Amino acid sequence: MQTVTLNNGIEMPVLGFGVFQVGPEETEAAVTAALAAGYRLIDTAAAYQNEAAVGAAIAKSGIPRDELFVTTKLWVQDAPAEQNTATAFDDSLRKLGLDYIDLYLIHQPFGDYYGQWRAMEKLNAEGRARAIGVSNFPADRLIDLILNNEIVPAVNQIETNPFHQRVADHEILKAEGVQIESWGPFAEGKNGLFTNDLLTAIGDKHGKSVAQVVLRWMIQREVVVIPKSVNPERMAQNLDVFDFALDADDMAQVATLDEGGSQFFDHRDPEMVRWLSARRLA
């Protein structure tokens, strides 16, 4: 598997497997199938409520721990954030059945995320989180976090897909040494992604599916991707993107699909800030 080197020297696979909206009962089978297909990066979160099932699949796989790259995410915490972050991390670790996390992310840029970050810096120093990063951080908040803390986040996981390409954000992240990671690479199929004429034509040219074109397009832009599928055939298809390359014309054509906005919601929308900030995990 092709990897990228994060800003602290850690190697991260460029393609992994996401388990958002996969129920706890379905997750163990899905992760077991994904690991069998060859995925080595698994992306979960405390908020997905399926960490224990991810952990069960990992334990049963027999794959050596150092061949896996496990990401989980910290949800919004009440004060005191530093103490609550340490507790939440221990809880994730216990559910996953692991003694370290490869990448620990602040899930949302809300609440006392400075306190969360200080706790995560400590976890990183202790080697319990090999890399730490953020998710859904607009560029301005990210820069402020960087300017006022010791460790520069290794990753910012943000919605990135053909309709929301994040070109300007990506430039800023690159300049700061922060790896961009796409969530929702297929925009969950919104906006007719899987039947898009332009993507279909590029796929036909290469003998590949729309999904494969989208993943390949992002990998060639140095974006880490974590597609989700509960279907073993589609899992295998999404992994099979390393035997072809999009040419400059293909890349330029995909660039024209950018609509410059989210297919879901804007993390700077005051109503969404209120809604997400109010949510607490059971």
Ligand code: NDP
């Ligand atoms: P995706 O953009 O990965 O889309 C998933 C959907 O696409 C599913 O309905 C899946 O159906 C379908 N699909 C997958 N592969 C194919 C294929 N080859 N052909 C046709 N359909 C396909 O959505 P996600 O929101 O799940 O994003 C991916 C991951 O990103 C998440 O699982 C999660 O780990 C992360 N994420 C992080 C967020 C954050 O706030 N940090 C927010 C959202 C996601 P099926 O399963 O039936 O194959």
